[in-house]
Amino acid sequence: LQQQLTQAQKMESVGRLAGGVAHDFNNMLGVILGHTDLALQHMEPDKPLYASLQAISKAARHSANLTKQLLAFARKQTVTPQVLDLNETVSGMLSMLRRLIGEDIELAWIPGETMGMVKIDPTQIDQILVNLCINARDAITSTGTITIKTGTAVLDKLYCSTHSGFVPGDYVLLVVNDNGCGMAQETKAQLFEPFFTTKEVGKGTGLGLATIYGIIKQNSGLIHVDSEPGQGTTFTIYLPKRTSTALPQKTSSTIAAEEQGDETVL
């Protein structure tokens, strides 16, 4: 529990810091990029400073990418959860994911049967799959397979008492597996920490899994990782199952409770 609290506190402080700084920083990067690109357009490529300007432009683009991820991490975008069919949502993203991982890696899709619904903003499913597939792609050195699966699970009290971190309930599962390099124990232990990365500078930000962690918590879900060095990695996401497409009717007392809740947060 202490570990989870520390993680939550870290996420919150980094999120607040990121949200405050990223927006202004992004504007300044726009100025740097605009001027650098203008100067590059008006300079002959054989001039001595051309390569320096190119380096500035490249670094500014990397920084812009980082601020974009920071903003996503700080969850500045408004979220609109919807009751949706996970199979339909994932199917709609496959062609985009295929482009993302490139031609050398195979993408397999195994939709589960009799799924039930989940309630989440579809753009968050998009964020989860993009981040997991980028990581899976980076873990595969030449050719390999990324498998996306869906399914369901019922976690009972007995199971949860013997598996730490699990909470009893009916869940819809989203599984992303790769047969890439896998992870050492030290990597697994720090996986969800903001800014933890083993990738080279400019390639990884260390925010992908921290962002996913935030999304999963926001939607009362769980995330589990299985990984062995040389064997590949499987991420399993558990989202609470919704039994029907109809949203629960709001009574005046639930509305009052929500309003009161909002006031407490503010």
Ligand code: ADP
């Ligand atoms: P980033 O991808 O920017 O490094 P993440 O938070 O997404 O940040 O991932 C953190 C680290 O976790 C990665 O740098 C990598 O070491 C490890 N990792 C994540 N997914 C995988 C995977 N599928 N296979 C092997 N290692 C992984």
